[in-house]
Amino acid sequence: MRVTSRMSTDNAVRHMSESLEQLHKLQEKGASGKNFNYASENPTGASLSLNLRSTLKTSQAYLDTASLTYDWMSASEFALQQLEDLAIRTKNLTLAGLNDTLGADERISALAVEVDAILNEAVDVANTNHKGQYIFSGFQINTAPIELQTYDPADPQYDPSNPGKQHAVYLGDAGVMQRSLGPSQSITMNFTADNEIRPFLDALIDIRDALNNNDTTALRTALGVMETTVDGVDKLRTSNGARQRQVSSATEYLEKTKIELSSLLSQNDDANMAETISLMRNQEITYQAVLEVGSRAISALNLFEYLR
Structure with missing residues (x-):
């Protein structure tokens, strides 16, 4: 299967969206101090908390x-x-x-x-x-x-x-x-x-x-x-x-x-803030990297479309 420039760009955009979504989840977790803010994020954990x-x-x-x-x-x-x-x-x-x-x-x-x-x-x-x-x-x-x-x-x-x-x-x-x-x-x-x-x-x-x-x-x-x-x-x-x-x-x-x-409720509900902050920083770095790669891919597509 031939990978077109359009497919590469779509993949880049998808990776950027996924990376940004993961970053937002970690930011919400850090702001709330909770392992999950919605039952859909962790049905088993939410049931236990209830x-x-x-x-x-x-x-x-x-x-x-x-x-x-x-x-x-x-x-x-x-x-x-x-x-x-x-x-x-x-x-x-x-x-x-x-x-x-x-x-x-x-x-x-x-x-x-x-x-x-x-x-x-x-x-x-x-x-x-x-x-x-x-x-x-x-x-x-x-x-x-x-x-x-x-x-x-x-x-x-x-x-x-x-x-x-x-x-x-x-x-x-x-x-x-x-x-x-x-x-x-x-x-x-x-x-x-x-x-x-x-x-x-x-x-x-x-x-x-x-x-x-x-x-x-x-x-x-x-x-x-x-x-x-x-x-x-x-x-x-x-x-x-x-x-x-x-x-x-x-x-x-x-x-x-x-x-x-x-204590059990705290273990189930409360986020490990040190771990969450570390993950959030790593995700920010990952997102910046994905963003940079994606930007180059999109720029390349725009140039290709122009030259064509």
Whole structure:
């Protein structure tokens, strides 16, 4: 096959275009810092990046959930610790009230008043609100879980001789809040005030009333009940602490996973700038050489056409 001047020129133009296109790609790569800017340039790499970004997004969502869960549990821990501290103060006052050297006036004017203040403080703690949500109300996060009420006459525990008798009423529900910390890992975030906290408050009411009535027998009984209910509160703290450790462990794992995924994504997406700059300089030299050769070929064709 005879190679004509026109064919040589066409080849020269094609080589110049290809060389320029390659140079432009390297320049884009250098400017963006990415191995590829369009999925069509590297379908396999683009697919891997898409999967890595999706997994990273999911991991971050789990991390956000873990952080919110841990904060909620920290608020629960603080509240439960406060209740235990109030129980210790109440026990000391109760033991003082059982001292036979105290008279009725001392029990009523000093001890009963102080226990009543502790009771009100304990109700406030039971109604702890964390970021606008009541933590011990189950799913009823917009409702304070505890309210002190007098017994309704229709209630079996209503005492006609003591119509003003109070008791703690739970206004929440039994909702259990589950939070996902991973594809196959979930944890219960909350406790309700119904099973352990409410009975503790009722025991405080009984202690206050026994002091007001100067009834040491009832006071001794109420103290025993309170100690039992405090054991229940302590079990909540122990369980909450175990859950916090589980969340911390999950968070540590998720953080490590996030770092590894980010590293893989960077390896897949980010260009080696030193290598890219070197290739770009080499391509510039190549393009200049192709341009020079092509220019001579085109000039020769123009001369040939003129002479013809």
